[in-house]
Amino acid sequence: FFFFFKQKTAYEMLRSLVGSEMCIRDSNKSMELLFRGNHNQGILALEAHLQKHPNDANSWRLLGKLHQDNDQDQRAVSCLIQSIKLNPQNLDTLLALGISCTNILDEVKAMNYIKHWILNLSLIHI
Secondary structure (H helix, E strand, O other): OOOOOOOOOHHHHHHHHOOOHHHHOOOHHHHHHHHOOOHHHHHHHHHHHHHHOOOOHHHHHHHHHHHHHOOOHHHHHHHHHHHHHHOOOOHHHHHHHHHHHHHOOOHHHHHHHHHHHHHHHHHHHO
């Protein structure tokens, strides 16, 4: 079997966060800026949010995806690693890490994250 998954962009992920705990807290400013298309200011607001709430795995994941969408894969990897430390089985984060590691030519880490993504995916769908 081959499964093809379309990875969500950071902007698609934003839509799924509406009404979540992340949007209710003080990250509203970053969400509002990102929805209006002011990506650079939204990233800065999200970074400020993470300084106050460093244990927010969803915010780390979103910041990583924003960097990934802007072809800043090294920054994306740093953020996504923070997210995966807080939520080790998050499928979106594992897949994003695999993609960004591939983009920065770190094949061993990329294959490791994709392997963990597949293992966790199979646990969910069995």
